Amino acid sequence: MRRLIFLIVVGVAGLAVLLSLGMWQVQRMAWKQQILDIIDSRVDGEPVSLPENPDPVADKYMPVRLVGELVEGGLHVLxxxxxxxxxxxxIVPFVTDDGRRILVDRGFIRTAAKNTVLNTGKVELIGNLHWPDETDSYTPPAEIAANIWYARDVDAMSAALNTLPIMVVLNDHPVNGSFVIPMPVNTASIPNDHLQYAITWFSLAFIWAAMTAYFLWRSRQNRELT
Structure with a gap:
């Protein structure tokens, strides 16, 4: 009898855990899709002038047009x-025509091009406002001497480059040259694989339930034989 109770307790507990993990992934899928829908609805709009005081929530992904000067110096994010x-x-400083100094994400360069001098000067740019959420407790600190950062941290980077905590991720532009590859804000690089994870957890829950039922049946059969 104790063995039977033990199997029931373990079976129910394991099934509850697996089902809860599956439901959590379903919730995550809806959350991720909401974010993707927000990005899609904002990034392709008509570019506007940079707001006077951009809001990190309300203005995130807003397409903007910048007129000003790309200046020397910059940070490299691995x-x-x-x-x-x-x-x-x-990530480089940019001084707008009204005197504001902000951050501009110019795009991707290969490792061998790390020390290549980028074009600077007066220019008009189009990109999207962005405050990336890329740091957590596992993010290594920036290697300041080697100029290697491990995440885009707008607050820390703005302090390092003496800019406002505003970042514009640049779309493709000739000023970058052929060796700078644009990495604009879009949903193509943001996977939403939570449905697959949910199916995996629910499948494991089904298998667990089937195994529990089998062991309970075997235990009952053994008791009847004895």
């Missing part, structure tokens, strides 16, 4: 993509 391999995102 990244790697399936199609491009390892390299860096280049």
């Amino acid at each position: 990244v790697s993509t399936r199609s491009l391999g390892p390299g860096y995102r280049v």
Whole structure:
């Protein structure tokens, strides 16, 4: 009898855990899709002038047109993509025509191009406002001496480059040259694989339930034989 109770308790507990994980992935899928829908609805709009005081929530992904000057200096954020391999995102200061100094994400350069001098000067740019959420407790601190960052941290980067905490991710532009590959804000690089994860957890729950039922049946059969 104790063995039977033990099997029921373990079976129910394991099934509850697996089902809860599956439901959590379903919720995550809806949350991720909401974010993707927000990005899609904002990024392709008509570019507007940079707001006087951009809001990190209300104005995130807003397409903007910048007129001003790309200046020297910049930060390199270590990244790697399936199609491009390892390299860096280049974050540089930009001074708008009304005197505001902000951050501009120019795009991707390969590792070998890290020390290449980028074009600077007066220019008109189009991009999207962005406040990336890329840092957590596992993000290594920036290697300041080597100029290697491990995430786009708008507050920290603005302090390092003496800019406002505003970042514009640049769309493709001739000023970048052929060796800078644009990495604009879009949903193509943001996977939503939570449905697959949910199916996996629900499948494991079904298998667990089937195994529990089988062991309960076997236990009952053994008791009847004895």
